[in-house]
Amino acid sequence: xxxxxxxxxxxxxxxxxxxxxLSELSIEVQEGESFCLLGPNGAxxxxxxxxxxxxxxPSSGSATVMGIDVAKDPIGARKxxxxxxxxxxxxxxxxxxxxxxxVCSIRNVENPEPRIAKWIEFFDLKSKEDTxxxxxxxxxxxxxxxxxxxxxxxxxxxxxxxxxxxxxxxxHNMKEYLSSYVRDGGTVFLxxxxxxxxxxxxxxxxxxxxxxxxxxxxVSELKKSQESLEDVFMRLVKEEGA
Amino acid sequence: MSANMFWLFIKEEYRAQSSMFRSSFxxxxxxxxxxxxxxxxxxLPMRMSxxxxxxxxxxxxxxxxxxxxxxxxxxxxxxxxxRRMSGIRLLLNIPMTLPISNxxxxxxxxxxxxxxxxxxxxxxxxxGLYASTFVTGININLPLAALTFILSFMIGVSVSFxxxxxxxxxxxxxxxxxxxxxxxxxxxxxxxxxxxYGIGRFMPTVGVYxxxxxxxxxxxxxxxxxxxxxxxxxxxxxxxQIEKRYKxxxxxxxxxxxxxxxxxxxxxxxxxxxxxxxxxxxxxxxxVLPLLFLWGLLxxxxxxxxxxxxxxxxxxxxxxxxxxxxxxxxxxxxxxxxNNIDNNANYRMLPVxxxxxxxxxxxxxxxxxxxxxxxxxGLISFSRGELMLxxxxxxxxxxxxxxxxxxxAYMTGVFTNSLMFDYKVFSIYALxxxxxxxxxxxxxxxxxxxxxxxxATALLGVAAYLLLGKIDRKWxxxxxxx
Numbered sequence: 186x187x188x189x190x191x192x193x194x195x196x197x198x199x200x201x202x203x204x205x206x207l208s209e210l211s212i213e214v215q216e217g218e219s220f221c222l223l224g225p226n227g228a229x230x231x232x233x234x235x236x237x238x239x240x241x242x243p244s245s246g247s248a249t250v251m252g253i254d255v256a257k258d259p260i261g262a263r264k265x266x267x268x269x270x271x272x273x274x275x276x277x278x279x280x281x282x283x284x285x286x287x288v289c290s291i292r293n294v295e296n297p298e299p300r301i302a303k304w305i306e307f308f309d310l311k312s313k314e315d316t317x318x319x320x321x322x323x324x325x326x327x328x329x330x331x332x333x334x335x336x337x338x339x340x341x342x343x344x345x346x347x348x349x350x351x352x353x354x355x356x357h358n359m360k361e362y363l364s365s366y367v368r369d370g371g372t373v374f375l376x377x378x379x380x381x382x383x384x385x386x387x388x389x390x391x392x393x394x395x396x397x398x399x400x401x402x403x404v405s406e407l408k409k410s411q412e413s414l415e416d417v418f419m420r421l422v423k424e425e426g427a
Numbered sequence: 428m429s430a431n432m433f434w435l436f437i438k439e440e441y442r443a444q445s446s447m448f449r450s451s452f453x454x455x456x457x458x459x460x461x462x463x464x465x466x467x468x469x470x471l472p473m474r475m476s477x478x479x480x481x482x483x484x485x486x487x488x489x490x491x492x493x494x495x496x497x498x499x500x501x502x503x504x505x506x507x508x509x510r511r512m513s514g515i516r517l518l519l520n521i522p523m524t525l526p527i528s529n530x531x532x533x534x535x536x537x538x539x540x541x542x543x544x545x546x547x548x549x550x551x552x553x554x555g556l557y558a559s560t561f562v563t564g565i566n567i568n569l570p571l572a573a574l575t576f577i578l579s580f581m582i583g584v585s586v587s588f589x590x591x592x593x594x595x596x597x598x599x600x601x602x603x604x605x606x607x608x609x610x611x612x613x614x615x616x617x618x619x620x621x622x623x624y625g626i627g628r629f630m631p632t633v634g635v636y637x638x639x640x641x642x643x644x645x646x647x648x649x650x651x652x653x654x655x656x657x658x659x660x661x662x663x664x665x666x667x668q669i670e671k672r673y674k675x676x677x678x679x680x681x682x683x684x685x686x687x688x689x690x691x692x693x694x695x696x697x698x699x700x701x702x703x704x705x706x707x708x709x710x711x712x713x714x715v716l717p718l719l720f721l722w723g724l725l726x727x728x729x730x731x732x733x734x735x736x737x738x739x740x741x742x743x744x745x746x747x748x749x750x751x752x753x754x755x756x757x758x759x760x761x762x763x764x765x766n767n768i769d770n771n772a773n774y775r776m777l778p779v780x781x782x783x784x785x786x787x788x789x790x791x792x793x794x795x796x797x798x799x800x801x802x803x804x805g806l807i808s809f810s811r812g813e814l815m816l817x818x819x820x821x822x823x824x825x826x827x828x829x830x831x832x833x834x835x836a837y838m839t840g841v842f843t844n845s846l847m848f849d850y851k852v853f854s855i856y857a858l859x860x861x862x863x864x865x866x867x868x869x870x871x872x873x874x875x876x877x878x879x880x881x882x883a884t885a886l887l888g889v890a891a892y893l894l895l896g897k898i899d900r901k902w903x904x905x906x907x908x909x
Contacts, residue, residue: 240775241906259904263778270776276696277769278703283677290681290692291777317703320670334776 467559494583693787755827
């Protein structure tokens with residue numbers, strides 16, 4: 186099996202006025218790998234995902250996703266990937282089923298019906314499939330957003346805090362699904378505050394602090410003896426802040 | 428009421444406006460001042476047709492109506508919080524996290540809105556009207572005008588607030604209330620010299636201005652207090668959640684838009700948004716109000732021309748072509764409505780560009796135009812016995828609305844309702860639209876120039892086509908944001 190590099194960033198910078206949200210970020214994520222971006226609030230995790238998914242342009246540097254230069258062809262890149270933004274809701278006036286139908290249509294999914302049925306069942310949405318998305322609970326909206334990101338079975342997933350608002354059963358099912366997804370060759374780029382999830386799901390991790398990557402490598406290598414990922418995170422952030 | 432919280436609400440309103448519209452929102456009262464000043468100049472010709480009583484009633488009704496527009500807050504409360512500003516948390520949300528009742532917070536919000544819009548709307552109107560008197564020489568009592576306009580505005584806000592509170596509680600009671608108002612208004616005009624005399628009887632502020640009637644001042648204040656208190660009392664403590672369900676028909680609707688190729692999916696989504704949000708009512712209604720405005724404008728124009736012609740009655744030849752230009756302009760405003768329904772941020776998850784969304788909205792704009800505007804123009808043409816002019820009128824209407832609609836899309840993208848308040852954008856828009864409309868309207872007065880008019884409108888079609896091609900360069904890389 187030949188693996189290619191799924192994500193490459195070189196000297197990625199993003200400035201909002203005088204604020205430097207991201208500074209010289211260079212990372213590589215191989216296909217079939219699960220990479221986790223950790224960092225305190227405002228470290229630049231969501232900015233990184235927004236750049237990599239073509240939502241915003243970097244101030245300088247380059248980013249390639251599945252061989253596509255995201256800055257040059259954001260739509261082309263978005264065709265290849267699934268995205269779960271941190272705070273996003275499905276369109277207010279479509280029902281759950283209609284929204285998934287729309288996503289399949291935009292993504293040119295052939296024979297969408299079985300796939301829609303599969304994800305409606307996976308997230309236990311049967312009783313809500315005809316409900317307007319604006320009338321759903323926060324957790325159910327999150328399920329719909331994740332279903333929409335997975336429905337075209339992309340090879341690369343960008344997940345920004347995907348477990349927020351999900352109940353423990355769905356969280357468990359999602360973890361199981363993502364583990365099997367990576368085993369089958371899928372790539373996951375995950376941003377989360379929940380270090381236990383990162384430790385369980387990800388082979389490699391990077392720690393962002395004030396927009397800079399302060400550590401990166403295999404989770405097992407980042408840890409010193411008897412350390413948890415949480416200990417590593419706290420140690421590195423404290424060292425950087427000192 | 429807490430002075431501290433009231434001040435916080437005022438600061439929030441200022442910051443919300445300044446972050447949405449930058450410094451442009453400060454141009455808004457200036458524009459109101461200039462417009463009122465110009466309208467004040469119209470008092471000279473209007474005095475030829477209307478008595479002082481009618482003019483005062485007209486002014487008070489105008490200010491009352493602007494209060495009505497501000498007052499529909501009970502209806503908008505949930506919409507503001509849930510959809511359009513989903514990424515923004517307002518002070519109105521604090522009852523969800525702090526031990527304070529929704530009624531108490533909403534009371535502050537209500538009085539903040541009244542004070543804020545008195546400063547932004549009523550004060551510039553009073554000053555604009557007063558400034559015009561230096562040219563017209565008409566005597567206006569400034570303190571009395573200020574007092575009565577503020578009272579009319581406050582009554583307008585409270586009436587609208589009361590009606591919207593009723594509407595939120597019971598749609599049928601709201602319909603009955605509206606019917607009662609219409610019937611009472613009609614009964615008031617029976618036996619009167621004009622409708623304005625009848626309406627004036629319902630406006631206590633008219634009596635205040637004319638005769639400094641203290642009972643009328645008291646009535647105005649009591650009406651405001653009673654309606655406000657009752658409405659605030661019936662404001663819901665918790666948002667009323669109803670789960671709406673629909674059988675999925677996405678593919679059926681998408682099929683209807685199939686001729687539009689790969690835009691069919693997004694156009695279908697926009698169509699569903701419009702239908703289920705109640706936006707279609709706004710679209711239809713957005714034609715009715717401007718047409719009424721047009722009727723008033725034409726009436727004023729004929730008065731003005733008669734006035735300038737030393738009292739000699741002159742009839743302007745307003746024909747189907749003229750109405751097609753005006754309806755074409757009004758139709759273009761529908762594009763703004765389409766950007767007012769739902770947040771577009773969700774598209775950042777999908778392989779969709781801003782250009783795709785803009786073009787899908789333009790498709791819906793054309794479809795609505797093809798039904799609603801054609802119906803309006805057909806009715807006008809038929810009622811005027813000018814069906815021979817209808818084909819030319821339709822062509823003109825489509826070219827005008829197409830040009831202005833595409834121009835709006837090019838200049839504002841999906842941010843029409845905020846960018847149109849940017850005075851730079853608005854100035855360019857006005858420069859690109861007003862001269863064109865003036866030339867076409869003047870040409871429409873001369874039936875012998877019908878061919879020239881048709882060529883001119885065809886050129887607008889070409890301009891629209893060229894602008895359409897430039898939308899991608901301007902908006903293609905714009906981020907979808909909440």
